[in-house]
Amino acid sequence: MAKSKHNTEDYLQMYRQMVRIRTFEDNANQLYLSAKMPGLTHMYSGEEAVAVGICEALEITDKITSTHRGHGHCVAKGAEFKEMFCELLGKEEGYCRGKGGSMHIADQSNGNLGANAIVGGSMGIATGSAFTSKMLGTGDVTVCFFGDGATAQGLWYEVMNMAALWNLPVIYACENNGYSEYTKTEEIAAGSITARAEAFGIEAHQVDGQDVLAVNELTQKLVARARKGEGPFFMELMTYRYHGHHVGDINREYYRSKDEEKDWKDNRDPIIRFRGWMVEQGIATEEEIEAMNAEIKADAKAAVEYALEAKYPDVSEVDMHVYVGVEHALA
Amino acid sequence: MRQITLSQAVNEALAEEMRRDETVFIIGEDVAEAGTPFKVLAGLVEEFGTSRVVDTPIAEPGFMGIAVGAAMTGTRPVVDLMFGDFIYLIMDQLCNQAAKTHYMSGGKLKVPLVLRTNLGATRRSAAQHSQSLHALVAHIPGLKVAMPSSAYEAKGLMKTAIRDDNPVVIFEDKLMYNDKAPVPEEEYLIPFGEANIKREGTDITLIGTSSMVQVCEKAAEILAGEGISAEVIDPRTIVPLDEATLLKSARKTSRVIVVDEGHQSYGVTGEIASRINEKAFYHLDAPVLRMGAMDVPVPFSPALEDITVPTPEGVAENARRLMSGEMIHAA
Ligand SMILES: Cc1ncc(C[n+]2csc(CCOP(=O)(O)OP(=O)(O)O)c2C)c(N)n1
Ligand SMILES: [Mg+2]
Numbered sequence: 301m302a303k304s305k306h307n308t309e310d311y312l313q314m315y316r317q318m319v320r321i322r323t324f325e326d327n328a329n330q331l332y333l334s335a336k337m338p339g340l341t342h343m344y345s346g347e348e349a350v351a352v353g354i355c356e357a358l359e360i361t362d363k364i365t366s367t368h369r370g371h372g373h374c375v376a377k378g379a380e381f382k383e384m385f386c387e388l389l390g391k392e393e394g395y396c397r398g399k400g401g402s403m404h405i406a407d408q409s410n411g412n413l414g415a416n417a418i419v420g421g422s423m424g425i426a427t428g429s430a431f432t433s434k435m436l437g438t439g440d441v442t443v444c445f446f447g448d449g450a451t452a453q454g455l456w457y458e459v460m461n462m463a464a465l466w467n468l469p470v471i472y473a474c475e476n477n478g479y480s481e482y483t484k485t486e487e488i489a490a491g492s493i494t495a496r497a498e499a500f501g502i503e504a505h506q507v508d509g510q511d512v513l514a515v516n517e518l519t520q521k522l523v524a525r526a527r528k529g530e531g532p533f534f535m536e537l538m539t540y541r542y543h544g545h546h547v548g549d550i551n552r553e554y555y556r557s558k559d560e561e562k563d564w565k566d567n568r569d570p571i572i573r574f575r576g577w578m579v580e581q582g583i584a585t586e587e588e589i590e591a592m593n594a595e596i597k598a599d600a601k602a603a604v605e606y607a608l609e610a611k612y613p614d615v616s617e618v619d620m621h622v623y624v625g626v627e628h629a630l631a
Numbered sequence: 632m633r634q635i636t637l638s639q640a641v642n643e644a645l646a647e648e649m650r651r652d653e654t655v656f657i658i659g660e661d662v663a664e665a666g667t668p669f670k671v672l673a674g675l676v677e678e679f680g681t682s683r684v685v686d687t688p689i690a691e692p693g694f695m696g697i698a699v700g701a702a703m704t705g706t707r708p709v710v711d712l713m714f715g716d717f718i719y720l721i722m723d724q725l726c727n728q729a730a731k732t733h734y735m736s737g738g739k740l741k742v743p744l745v746l747r748t749n750l751g752a753t754r755r756s757a758a759q760h761s762q763s764l765h766a767l768v769a770h771i772p773g774l775k776v777a778m779p780s781s782a783y784e785a786k787g788l789m790k791t792a793i794r795d796d797n798p799v800v801i802f803e804d805k806l807m808y809n810d811k812a813p814v815p816e817e818e819y820l821i822p823f824g825e826a827n828i829k830r831e832g833t834d835i836t837l838i839g840t841s842s843m844v845q846v847c848e849k850a851a852e853i854l855a856g857e858g859i860s861a862e863v864i865d866p867r868t869i870v871p872l873d874e875a876t877l878l879k880s881a882r883k884t885s886r887v888i889v890v891d892e893g894h895q896s897y898g899v900t901g902e903i904a905s906r907i908n909e910k911a912f913y914h915l916d917a918p919v920l921r922m923g924a925m926d927v928p929v930p931f932s933p934a935l936e937d938i939t940v941p942t943p944e945g946v947a948e949n950a951r952r953l954m955s956g957e958m959i960h961a962a
Contacts, residue, residue, distance in 0.1 A: 390933055396931075401932070417759035465779055483660075484762050618938055619927050
């Protein structure tokens with residue numbers, strides 16, 4: 301584990317947030333398996349240290365853009381279970397009134413500009429958000445989350461060029477989980493990913509995405525420098541998704557072995573590693589940790605029950621929010 | 632006759648054409664071992680190898696551009712675009728390059744490629760994975776557009792598309808991949824620009840594209856029970872459009888409803904309706920009605936999504952109103 305620079309409360313918060321993500325995902329997966337959730341969803345389980353390590357280095361006013369695998373980013377940036385589950389189930393009280401669903405969750409209140417169902421689709425948005433920050437002098441930093449697969453999108457190279465030319469306060473955070481859908485990263489990425497950012501003169505780092513302290517420490521430094529106008533930066537976070545590409549991707553041995561999955565889960569799990577470290581350092585006892593886990597589980601259960609009972613939006617909402625300032629587009 | 636799924640029909644068409652012509656190849660994301668997320672291409676890589684079933688990074692403009700160049704120089708690419716919604720990413724390569732090359736070169740160059748993609752809502756996939764965008768490309772001179780309504784059409788139209796020397800875009804309905812239909816063992820092709828009269832009738836004409844053909848057939852069934860005889864026509868390709876068959880039916884029945892899953896405004900329904908108005912006006916007893924998808928982004932919530940697409944009940948209701956002579960100002 302990387303060296304610490306935090307107080308007990310920070311550590312507990314990081315642990316708590318990672319467990320909240322894992323618990324959220326376990327429940328979301330269960331909703332899918334029991335046919336209670338419309339459509340499909342992409343699980344973040346296994347990658348918790350990335351979202352939490354980064355978001356714990358941000359202020360509430362800092363912005364993030366998220367991906368199709370976005371529940372983790374959303375929780376880590378401060379979202380509530382209840383509104384999230386409501387959104388996953390298409391209910392009126394969801395963060396997007398049921399209009400977005402899993403792949404489009406956005407949480408304006410915490411600076412989450414939204415998940416995105418277009419791979420790489422948020423790279424322009426994140427860079428534009430950093431543009432605003434510079435132009436209006438807000439001091440906000442924007443983190444752009446995307447996967448290894450998204451590095452194949454041309455848009456990234458266009459916006460990196462401009463971000464570097466204009467010193468924008470944006471951090472491009474590539475979650476390299478080794479796969480894009482059913483394809484290994486080495487089959488879709490030529491050369492080195494960090495070198496691509498470096499080609500634009502952008503400072504690039506590779507970090508163990510299963511080590512929440514390492515991620516957090518690096519992010520804190522980069523965020524502070526980005527605020528001073530030293531951005532942009534690039535981080536490649538080496539991580540792993542535990543589930544299939546989406547919840548329906550169950551028979552996946554043709555592209556990824558069970559042994560490989562087991563190895564990551566048994567030996568590199570971000571939550572188990574951090575928990576062990578906290579106990580070792582005397583930050584929390586096993587009992588305290590178990591109590592925290594139980595509380596989070598109960599929270600999630602209550603939120604799921606609430607969301608299942610919650611009501612769908614009234615059909616009259618279908619043509620609302622098409623245009624700003626027009627109550628009903630088709631009236 | 633044997634029954635096969637739409638997915639198998641497409642697979643067979645591709646396999647047969649690849650055996651017949653060694654310049655035919657498939658290119659796109661997760662097309663090889665994975666056989667696409669919808670498994671439509673399963674098994675093709677085993678027979679044709681990775682040099683003819685080519686997996687790409689997530690770089691749609693890139694592989695579309697490569698296909699255009701490859702087509703101009705002696706091959707016949709079949710580009711696999713995983714979701715029709717991603718067509719926005721490849722618009723320049725498709726519409727500025729592929730569509731115009733033959734014309735701009737004074738007939739000297741040609742681009743014999745097929746773009747396979749899909750359309751269709753109600754899969755709970757939200758606004759960026761549910762669109763029906765065929766009108767966008769049908770608007771561009773130089774592109775042909777096919778819209779199979781069953782496994783039978785999917786196979787016959789695909790084979791014709793591959794042999795056509797022009798860029799052809801085929802939109803399959805992603806909800807129909809597992810739908811079975813009778814498909815002969817023997818080879819057959821379906822020529823472009825030949826509508827299919829699915830059901831004969833005398834009182835009203837229902838023109839439907841893609842899965843809306845089934846919607847029209849179900850509506851016709853409902854209407855038959857009420858003594859209204861509806862004719863159902865499937866244009867099969869919207870570019871070229873078999874105007875003669877549509878006009879003949881309009882003149883015969885004097886009432887027409889056009890049903891299509893693209894947004895209603897500025898769409899396929901409007902185009903077909905206005906051609907009928909222009910050329911069969913004096914034979915009509917009622918205005919030609921358009922029924923498209925509601926003019927809103929596709930909402931995630933099932934409660935909202937289901938009301939955005941035409942239904943058999945909705946078509947039947949409009950047919951009744953046309954039959955009763957009610958003055959209709961379509962919504
Ligand atoms: C532009 C675009 N192309 C293709 C897809 C289909 N798709 C969804 S997720 C995905 C893989 C993304 O891989 P990566 O960026 O590594 O993210 P991960 O799923 O591993 O988190 C693909 C190809 C899409 N949503 N958008
Ligand atoms: Mg990935």
